[in-house]
Structure formats: C-alpha cells, structure tokens
Amino acid sequence: MTAPISFALDDAPLEQVWARLDLVMDPELDEPVTDMGFIEAVSVIRTAPDQNTSTVHVSFRLPTYWCSPNFAFLMAEGIKRQIEVLPWVGQAVVTLQDHMAADEMNAAINAGASFGTVFAELQPDEDLAALREKFDIKAFQRRQEVVIKAMLAMGFLPAEIVKMPRALVETAAFTDPEAARQKIRYLAILDEKHLAPSPRDLAFPTYQGARIDDYAQYMDLLRSVRINMEFSGSLCRGLKRSRYQEADLSGDVPILVDFTAPNLTHACR
Template sequence: MSAQADLRGDRQSELWRSLEGVNDPELDEPVTEMGFVERAEVLADGSVAIDFRLPTYWCSPNFAFLMLDGMRQALDALSWSPAYRIRLHDHMFAEEVNRGVEAGKTFGQIFGELAGDEDIAGLRETFARKAYLRRQEAMLLGLRKQGLTDREILGMDLLAYDTARLEGEEAIKQKPRYREALLLRWPGRRPTEPVFITWEGSPIPPEALGAYLAELRSVRINMEFNGALCRGLKTTRYKELEVVDGEPTLVDFILDRVAPRDCASRPAHS
C-alpha cells in the first residue's frame, strides 16, 4: 500500500472517530450509531463528503440543524483542515439547511421567519441536561452494583471517580461521557469536589438518592423510547428497494403510511 493510501486511510479513521462524537441531541446517542450517516468519505484530494439522512421527511428542522452543526464543528477540528461538503437528504427543508450550513449561518439566519421564536440556545441546554442526567444515572447504578454505599458514591470526587472500576456495558460506556458532561456543565470544578451533583449544582443527600434515581429513570425511559421509535421509523422508511439502471435505490414510501409526527417533531420535554 502506498504512503498516499496509508494517509487517506488514517484520515478516514479520524473522520469516523470525529463523527462518533456528534450526538442526536434528543437521544444522546451518536449519529453514527443511529445510522443517520450514510456516507463519510475522504476523497482523493483530501476533502470530505458527508451524506446524512433522518428517520422521516418531517423531522424537526431544529434537530436537523443541531446535528449538522455538530458535524460542522467536528469537521472543522480535523487535523488536516479539509474542505468539506455536508448534505442532508430526503427532508422537507434539506435545501435550506444544506445551503445555510455550508455558508456558516445560524438557525435563525437559515430559516428567518420560519424559525419564529425558536430558542436554539435553550434547546441545546434542554438536551444537554437530559444527556447529563442519563449518563449520571448509569454511573450511579453502576457504582451501586459494585457494592458501594450511597454515601460512598455521593462522596466520591473526580480523582476517585477516574480510578473506579465498573462492570457492565452501559456503565463502562457512560463513564467518560458523564465526566465530559460534568466538566462541560461545570468547567471550573476542582478534582477534590464531589462528582455527583444535580444539574443545578446542588449536592445529593444520600437519604434522597432513591427518589433522585426515580427521576433519572423517567428521563432515561423517555429517551430510550424515542430512540427505539427513531430507529424503527428509519428502518421502515428505507426497507424497500427499487432497482434503477441495474443499481439498488432506496425508496421513500413512508409518506403514505406514517402520520407527520416522529421522534423529532414533538416538543422537547425537560
């Protein structure tokens, strides 16, 4: 294999790693795992091409914008600073979103009057809160399974958290993600301060942990339900094939089968 091919392969791996850090804002799951990224390719000239498709034609444009904006930030951080093209397909506002994202516009600039009173900053915070709580629940439950008492868990600082051993796929997955969410929310937090605090920054009393976990469980169940719905809608939408000029082509047949509501068209709940 040539040095040029090696370089392209390394860049391709870096590209996918960067996209794995872009989450569906409502579900807190990587867009790559949700199957939304259908193409992410480093071209021969070093530029990048991304093709992106959401579960339905009606997915809320603010959700589409948040994900595409996340991709834009991920691509801007690539080590070789490539030119890139991101394309949203089969969406009612695909043309407006693609043109706006390419021009570096904000949500309000892209949609103008269509944006209405939509508060993108507020929406980002709502989803950041849900992600924080979901990741936190996984860690609290994981540490309980390790035999730690509630008092020991809630007294844990960042230094102890980093060295804690966990079992179970979900806890292991969420350990670095909760750390990231905590420090994003509280960037000045000292390593010796408690690692488990509410979104508002209050300590969690050990005697209140059971009730607190019940609240976190409701957040997780809502997110898991929406995630399952999104996956199901996308699978249903693209499960039929049509052959055109000898090539298989995805057929959008959901228009006649699903009412214009989906995981991203419902209002967000805190």
C-alpha cells in the first residue's frame, strides 16, 4: 500500500517527456501537438518511494469542444505511446479536457481500449488504421511539396526534380526556415515508410514508391492537399487562441490561462 507521492523534479524527466511529445502530431494538420499548444500540463509522480518508475500525467485540450473524437483519440494514443517509451515511465495517464466526448475518451485510452469498441455506437464504420494511413499520405505529400518547391527555388527544373536522387536533397542547404524544418521531417517520413532507403533512390517518389509520372498533375495534387491542410491548421490555431482567452481583445498583453493543477508537480510551456 503506497500512495502516489509527488516530488520535486530536476528538469531532466520533464524535458524528456516534452521531447517525446514533440513527436506526436495532430494527424489532420501534421504539426506537433506541442507547437499547436494542445498540451496543457505535464506532471510526473513517482509510483512508490522505493521504486524507480514514475507515472506521467498529461492533460491536453483542443481548439473546440466539437473536434472530431477520432482525431482526438489518435493524439491521445500517440501521447501515451510516445511517453511510455521512456524507460523510467511505468504508465502514462492521458486526460483530454473540455471535450464533448472527454469521459469516454479518457476511460478508453487509459484502459488501452480501441476506438472502435468505445465509439462503435457513434461511428460504426470507423476504421482508425485506415484513417491513420490517410493522414500519413497527406503528411508525406505536404512535406514533399515544401521540399520540392525549395529545390525549385534553388534553380532545379521539374525534369530534374522527378529523377533527383535522395543524396542531393540531403545535402541541399535551405535558407528558408520552414523549408529546412520540412526537409528534416520529409526525410524522416521517407525513412519511416521505407521509401528511398539508399542515397541513390529517387528523392521524390509518390507515396506508392513510383516515379512521378505527370509532374504538373502531381503538383496540382500536392497543392490541393496543402490548401485543405492549411485551412484546418490556421483555423485550429485561431480557435485555440480564442477559446483559451489568448485573443487580444483589450490591446493589452494577451491573457494566458492559469494552468495550475493543485497537489501536483507540473510544468507547461
């Protein structure tokens, strides 16, 4: 019988948690949940004084009460999985706040239940694996477009883009910060999907691994993917800011919400 005990932390465990959280994407936007400001609080509680494992609590919240539960579920699942990778973490407890389906969601995530069993009644034909794949494709295409455009800006021609080897992209130095950021992420998703494993492989294959056939048509596709994702992205940012009173109505400094949770060691950024 041991009650959870809070303890003062040096920064290291929290930093490790935040670093793992940076790897969790909003699936619809392909942006880290940390950058989107969705993570409200992180706390670490040692499970027992004589043990080396801890429980990590993460609470997060979304731009609206109505955000799709399936997207929220993917994020909650990602948060739990990423944090439980850390060797000193016994369990990650994830709490979604201020959401229409928060209770069902939180119970399901922390019990390790699948989305389908919990939301069967509401979304009977939901196939979360298929949804995840759909978002992976969009993420791939969006990152790829940024990198292709950055290569074009360096003077490469479409005919060169379609047959360019991966090595050329790896060594390209982009001055635009967004291009530089997306290059790292693009190479990461190439690796993750086992596309272009060798430096001589095509830098810009399709998601199916084929060479781009009709360049103009392919770029139209990438553009439409980006337009849709940007819509959701900028809307979500605006709504998130407004919902949590970060909008500047007064002309004064934006009001930041007080994240304090009693009786817990916590941190936020």
